[in-house]
Amino acid sequence: MNKAGFTQEYLRDEELRSLLESVPVLQDKMIVDLVNGLEVAQEHIRLREGGSQDVFTRAWDALTGRTARRQQNIDQNLTKGLYTASIWLENLQAGQIQTDRALAYVSGKLAETRNGVHKLVLKHLELKQTVKDLEERLQEMERQYQKRTSELQKELQSIGLRQSALIHMNKEFDKWEGGGYKQFAPLTQMLLVIEALNWGPFGIYDAANPEFREQLYYKCAIVLENKAGIPEKLMPTVNWILPMLQEKETHKQMFSYLLQSESEQGTLQSTILRSLAWKQGDADASEFIQTELDCTEQAIPFVFSSRRLSERLLKESRGRLEREGMHVSGF
Numbered sequence: 337m338n339k340a341g342f343t344q345e346y347l348r349d350e351e352l353r354s355l356l357e358s359v360p361v362l363q364d365k366m367i368v369d370l371v372n373g374l375e376v377a378q379e380h381i382r383l384r385e386g387g388s389q390d391v392f393t394r395a396w397d398a399l400t401g402r403t404a405r406r407q408q409n410i411d412q413n414l415t416k417g418l419y420t421a422s423i424w425l426e427n428l429q430a431g432q433i434q435t436d437r438a439l440a441y442v443s444g445k446l447a448e449t450r451n452g453v454h455k456l457v458l459k460h461l462e463l464k465q466t467v468k469d470l471e472e473r474l475q476e477m478e479r480q481y482q483k484r485t486s487e488l489q490k491e492l493q494s495i496g497l498r499q500s501a502l503i504h505m506n507k508e509f510d511k512w513e514g515g516g517y518k519q520f521a522p523l524t525q526m527l528l529v530i531e532a533l534n535w536g537p538f539g540i541y542d543a544a545n546p547e548f549r550e551q552l553y554y555k556c557a558i559v560l561e562n563k564a565g566i567p568e569k570l571m572p573t574v575n576w577i578l579p580m581l582q583e584k585e586t587h588k589q590m591f592s593y594l595l596q597s598e599s600e601q602g603t604l605q606s607t608i609l610r611s612l613a614w615k616q617g618d619a620d621a622s623e624f625i626q627t628e629l630d631c632t633e634q635a636i637p638f639v640f641s642s643r644r645l646s647e648r649l650l651k652e653s654r655g656r657l658e659r660e661g662m663h664v665s666g667f
Contacts, residue, residue: 503537508532523580567642570641576640577625591612611625
């Protein structure tokens with residue numbers, strides 16, 4: 337076949353393949369024609385085999401050309417059938433190739449999708465872990481914030497309470513120095529100031545932080561020296577208590593009400609209370625007080641300086657209020 341014929345035949349096959357792809361029913365028609373052609377060829381072969389046994393028939397068919405025509409029909413039907421089969425197989429193969437390509441493409445896309453899903457799962461797990469870490473960090477930050485807030489609140493409360501305690505202490509000593517307790521004996525004045533401090537903000541703050549105690553002791557010594565003329569030196573305990581016996585009866589009752597306690601026997605305050613029971617006509621006041629001091633279960637120093645006396649009275653007053661639940665911090 338020359339080049340032009342080959343090109344024309346190739347184009348015709350291509351057109352046929354295109355038609356088979358666009359009109360699928362042609363494939364069914366080609367298969368039916370192939371089957372019919374094979375049946376016709378089979379019939380020709382059967383007739384030829386049947387006639388080949390008679391010599392006369394065989395000679396006559398050869399003379400008339402029937403044998404050649406029959407063989408030609410058989411060859412044509414076989415050729416057309418083979419051609420149709422080849423076209424159908426080629427088209428089937430092309431379809432199979434396209435199907436394989438589509439399957440390969442789909443498999444590739446599925447692999448990509450699977451990889452994408454795997455990466456998405458990994459990203460999700462990473463994101464989940466990141467969110468978990470972030471949540472833990474936020475919880476830790478919240479705990480630190482709450483802790484810091486609590487510390488700041490306590491610090492502010494401490495600062496506020498400290499300021500209140502300092503103001504309270506200065507207020508009481510200003511009152512003392514200003515003559516607010518001048519109608520009482522020196523020891524009574526100091527007792528009243530210490531009682532007032534223990535019942536207010538100073539007592540609350542001092543129970544947790546005794547930073548102002550030394551300042552209180554020095555203030556007591558300074559006021560006693562400036563207002564009562566009592567220097568900061570040792571003085572017999574009897575001489576501290578003796579002026580209190582000259583107080584008015586109402587003052588003595590007030591002291592008894594403030595200082596009475598069943599659980600503080602043997603203290604300096606209980607000795608003061610018993611000493612206030614002295615009356616005119618009894619034994620000498622100094623001897624009476626000394627007798628009370630000697631009867632005390634716990635030893636009380638025979639002498640006190642202003643600072644040591646204020647320290648002893650503050651301790652006993654604080655203990656008495658705490659034992660009886662009357663301390664202001666318990667309200």
